[in-house]
Amino acid sequence: MASANDSRQTTKDAADQNFDFMFKLLIIGNSSVGKTSFLFRYADDTFTSAFVSTVGIDFKVKTVYRNEKRVKLQIWDTAGQERYRTITTAYYRGAMGFLLMYDITNQDSFNAVQDWATQIKTYSWENTQVILVGNKCDLEDDRVIPTEDGKRLADDLGFVFFEASAKDNINVKQVFERLVDIIFEKMNESVDANQSIVSNSKPSPLSEHPPPSQSGCSC
Ligand code: GTP
Ligand code: MG
DSSP states (O other), rough: OOOOHHHHHHHHHHHHOOEEEEEEEEEEOOTTSSSSHHHHHHHHHHOOOOOOOOEEEEOOOOOOOEEEEEEEEEEEOOOOOOGGGGHHTTTOTOEEEEEEEEEEOOOHHHHHHHHHHHHHHSSOOOOEEEEEEEETTTTGGGSSSOOOHHHHHHHHHEEEEOOOOOTBBBSSSHHHHHHHHHHHHHHHHHHHHHHHHHOOOOOOGOOOOOOOOOOOOOO
16 A cells, blocks of 8 residues: 555654654545545645555554644544455444545445444444545536535534545545544543533532441452
């Protein structure tokens, strides 16, 4: 998937321990919607029109600055082909964010979004953040999925929505930045919620008395 230079860079980034946060992200969606192209555009600013379907799973690492923090993104690019589903879903666990991608010129890829969303619910963390991406928006003449339909589906599923183009480099960086931002927002909400639990917890009247001592028995 990567050239020698790319993989040297990826290895260097992957080994870089100088970061404040590490976010694990996954790109999922039907085969040929442009997942690999999207990642290559973001990580290496390259695009090729040749289609080399991904076998199994691969990843790239990119470090970004957001909210004055160094955030290391470990971005997993999954194979869309059904036969790799068992392998790819094994990587959903622990993912903090997903790009769920369809191709605006391909009805099947849009029809499959609901199934992909179910896969996320089934295999990943409940607080994971998802962006629905309608890719290939450079192909306006071949469009079969109106922007409104994408928006409506994203609203129904509770996802953020973008149309983008890996080819013309439209909204690629913006999609990743937004995903990082909503992951941060979710993290802050969780911290706030925990703090309010702590600050709301008044000592109970019984707390003047020591709790009954616990035996060391764990049974
Ligand atoms: P799998 O690895 O099989 O799951 O497919 P994938 O989703 O990774 O698709 P890939 O990135 O390999 O792209 C499939 C084809 O679509 C390739 O021929 C790409 O050049 C083309 N493609 C990807 N993104 C765009 C885009 O934004 N616009 C156009 N016009 N073509 C694109
Ligand atoms: Mg691929």
